Amino acid sequence: xxxxxxxxxxxxxxxxxxxxxxxxxxxxxxxxxxxxxxxxxxxxxxxxxxxxxxxxxxxxxxxxxxxxxxxxxxxxxxxxxxxxxxxxxxxxxxxxxxxxxxxxxxxxxxxxxxxxxxxxxxxxxxxxxxxxxxxxxxxxxxxxxxxx
Amino acid sequence: xxxxxxxxxxxxxxxxxxxxxxxxxxxxxxxxxxxxxxxxxxxxxxxxxxxxxxxxxxxxxxxxxxxxxxxxxxxxxxxxxxxxxxxxxxxxxxxxxxxxxxxxxxxxxxxxxxxxxxxxxxxxxxxxxxxxxxxxxxxxxxxxxxxxxxxxxxxxxxxxxxxxxxxxxxxxxxxxxxxxxxxxxxxxxxxxxxxxxxxxxxxxxxxxxxxxxxxxxxxxxxxxxxxxxxxxxxxxxxxxxxxxxxxxxxxxxxxxxxxxxxxxxxxxxxxxxxxxxxxxxxxxxxxxxxxxxxxxxxxxxxxxxxxxxxxxxxxxxxxxxxxxxxxxxxxxxxxxxxxxxxxxxxxxxxxxxxxxxxxxxxxxxxxxxx
Ligand code: SF4
Numbered sequence: 001x002x003x004x005x006x007x008x009x010x011x012x013x014x015x016x017x018x019x020x021x022x023x024x025x026x027x028x029x030x031x032x033x034x035x036x037x038x039x040x041x042x043x044x045x046x047x048x049x050x051x052x053x054x055x056x057x058x059x060x061x062x063x064x065x066x067x068x069x070x071x072x073x074x075x076x077x078x079x080x081x082x083x084x085x086x087x088x089x090x091x092x093x094x095x096x097x098x099x100x101x102x103x104x105x106x107x108x109x110x111x112x113x114x115x116x117x118x119x120x121x122x123x124x125x126x127x128x129x130x131x132x133x134x135x136x137x138x139x140x141x142x143x144x145x146x147x148x
Numbered sequence: 149x150x151x152x153x154x155x156x157x158x159x160x161x162x163x164x165x166x167x168x169x170x171x172x173x174x175x176x177x178x179x180x181x182x183x184x185x186x187x188x189x190x191x192x193x194x195x196x197x198x199x200x201x202x203x204x205x206x207x208x209x210x211x212x213x214x215x216x217x218x219x220x221x222x223x224x225x226x227x228x229x230x231x232x233x234x235x236x237x238x239x240x241x242x243x244x245x246x247x248x249x250x251x252x253x254x255x256x257x258x259x260x261x262x263x264x265x266x267x268x269x270x271x272x273x274x275x276x277x278x279x280x281x282x283x284x285x286x287x288x289x290x291x292x293x294x295x296x297x298x299x300x301x302x303x304x305x306x307x308x309x310x311x312x313x314x315x316x317x318x319x320x321x322x323x324x325x326x327x328x329x330x331x332x333x334x335x336x337x338x339x340x341x342x343x344x345x346x347x348x349x350x351x352x353x354x355x356x357x358x359x360x361x362x363x364x365x366x367x368x369x370x371x372x373x374x375x376x377x378x379x380x381x382x383x384x385x386x387x388x389x390x391x392x393x394x395x396x397x398x399x400x401x402x403x404x405x406x407x408x409x410x411x412x413x414x415x416x417x418x419x420x421x422x423x424x425x426x427x428x429x430x431x432x433x434x435x436x437x438x439x440x441x442x443x444x445x446x447x448x449x450x451x452x453x454x455x456x457x458x459x460x461x462x463x464x465x466x467x468x469x470x471x472x473x474x475x476x477x478x479x480x481x482x483x484x485x486x487x488x489x490x491x492x493x494x495x496x497x498x499x500x501x502x503x504x505x506x507x508x509x510x511x512x513x514x515x516x517x518x
Contacts, residue, residue: 024192027504028217028298031261035287038280070191099214102202104195124217124298 015047016086016138019057021077023110025064028124029091033061036127046135059086059137060114061130065097065106071113078114086137089116090130092123099123154178160494171505173498180491185483192505200469205231205439205460208469209305215471216504217298218261219449221254224303226447229383230456231305234439241385243307245426248385249320250293250302251447252415252422256327257286258450259412262502263338266405269495270347278334285327292319307432317423324416331412338405348402352485352497355399364481365474366452367411368501370395371403378448388425389418401493401500408502438462449474451502475504 022030037043037050051057054077066074078085089110092098097108110116117140120133160173171191176184196215200208212227213220225247232239264279287297294302294310302310312320337344354364359372369376370393377393379386394410396403439460446455452474459468478501485497 022192024194026214026217026220028214028220031217032298035280035284038277040277064192065194067191067193067195069193073191093214099211100194100196100199102199104198106194123214124296126297 015049016059016134016141017049017051017057018059018061018134019051019054019077019081021060021062021074023062023064023066023070023074023094024106025091025093026124029063029094029122032124032127033063033090033130036130039127039131042131046131046138048134054080055082058082058084059088059134061088061090062110063090063094064110065093065100065103065108066110066113067105067107071107074110074113084141086118086141087114087116088118088120088130088133088137090120091125092121095119095121155183160498171503173494175486175491175494177491182486182489182491182494185486187479187483189505197469197471201466204464205466206305208466209303210301212471213299213301213303215473218258218504219254219451219454220298221250221300221303222447222449222454224301225251225384226445226454226456228303228305229447230443230445230458231439232435233443233445234441234458234460235435235437237306237433237435239307239433240430241427242311242429243431245385245422246308246310246312246431247303248389249312249419249422249426250300251384252418253286253289254300255450256412256415256419257283257290259408259415260286262408262450262499263405263412266496266499267338267344269499270344272337272344275334275337275344282327282330282334285323285330289320289323292316304432306435307430309432311431312423312426320423321420324419328413328416335409338409345402347493347496348400348405349398350400350402351493352401352489352500353399354481354485358484359399359481362480362484363477364452365477366449366502367404367407368452368478368481371407372399373397376453378446378453381446383447385422385425389421391418401496404500438464439466451475451504452478473504475501478503 020033058081060077060081062074089095093100095109097106100106118133118137120129122129155176155178157174157176160175172188174186175182196211200211203211209224209227213224215223260279260283264276267275267279290300291297294300302308354372356372356374359369359374373395375393375395379391380393394407394414396406439458440462442459444457446453454474455472457470458466461467482501489497
């Protein structure tokens with residue numbers, strides 16, 4: 001129904017199928033991720049598609065610091081994803097907790113809950129940064145067959 | 149609910165392609181009619197008000213800007229306004245104008261973002277791409293202003309960190325005119341396209357009376373015919389900008405689209421007018437002393453009234469900072485809109501209040517485990 005999202009699985013898409021989850025950042029990075037996704041032509045060349053269903057995805061872009069409630073959701077999304085899994089922590093607060101480090105209900109970066117492959121710092125990150133990082137990850141994936 | 153045999157339930161969220169942010173609804177439907185809705189929030193709660201008490205009050209400015217990336221500018225301005233009141237700082241007139249200009253630029257960005265997301269939610273992805281392509285103009289203006297696309301960061305307690313010089317002002321005029329012409333090409337789809345209208349007209353009704361009783365704010369209440377807008381209070385430079393709130397009487401999703409669409413045009417006009425009227429002079433003063441006393445400060449965010457309450461005790465730390473953002477009062481009206489409507493209209497109706505969850509999450513319940 002929505003061309004920006006594909007219904008196919010990661011293998012069928014033959015590249016990276018990205019699912020997006022916001023843990024609780026300020027949205028700044030989320031809107032930049034969306035802005036990235038609007039550059040459809042660039043993404044096609046790199047073989048990146050956005051999917052809605054975590055079980056069809058092999059990459060997760062997550063923003064924001066983890067809290068006690070969304071850590072369960074994040075974990076379940078990660079568990080449902082296909083192997084090999086790639087996780088991108090987008091934004092400073094997803095990397096380390098950032099500005100929210102001393103907030104009462106914040107556990108820290110998303111690596112407190114799931115393993116992260118690529119950290120993209122920046123508050124907010126720029127679309128070019130995201131594309132660059134995903135590109136690096138694809139190279140890594142094809143060289144090693146599997147992320148660390 | 150006496151007759152429960154036909155009622156089925158299904159969840160919407162917390163992770164869904166249509167929801168940029170985690171929010172969960174449990175829907176109870178009879179056939180395709182919505183009987184009841186239970187919203188759940190708490191997925192993005194951070195405990196930010198507590199951190200605001202621990203931080204130096206000057207640092208909180210950057211924390212408040214990061215309550216929400218979409219309306220960051222006005223959050224920063226509201227916090228600065230609150231502290232300026234608490235420390236009796238009078239900011240220069242030019243700074244008031246600069247704040248209004250950047251506040252309107254933020255509104256423009258936010259409304260364009262929403263118009264795009266809404267187009268996608270009603271199944272018109274090409275429109276989404278068009279709107280977002282034009283939104284880039286605003287982001288590039290942000291970048292030209294202070295080097296950042298999202299977090300503008302021009303607010304300072306006591307004024308502004310940057311000025312708009314002649315060449316930047318010319319750039320604003322040129323780019324905004326370009327934006328306006330481009331907007332005309334797709335705005336007509338939102339106003340006239342029968343396919344678009346079929347998904348918005350007479351959907352998600354919020355009659356005038358309900359809008360008042362459930363405490364709606366912002367474009368939601370203005371789309372129910374009530375001219376409620378904090379900017380009418382004339383804070384910053386709005387008193388001198390000859391400002392009239394935009395209202396529509398349809399009380400449906402389409403009216404909410406039209407209110408926001410007209411407000412984007414209005415914002416362009418307000419920015420241009422403010423740039424022309426802006427007096428010369430200094431852009432900041434030094435704010436002396438520590439915040440003291442209890443103050444309430446309200447401004448108009450793109451989504452409605454934002455309410456800041458601060459309590460200071462003359463030290464570097466605030467005793468209390470309470471923030472109520474516009475999505476919170478718009479949730480009860482949302483439940484009114486959804487109840488009795490059809491299942492297939494859920495995405496359009498949920499989007500019509502422009503929910504911003506990262507703004508809303510100010511409270512959480514802590515359960516003691518024995
Ligand atoms: S890194 Fe900064 S811009 Fe990005 S979500 Fe976190 S606070 Fe917002």
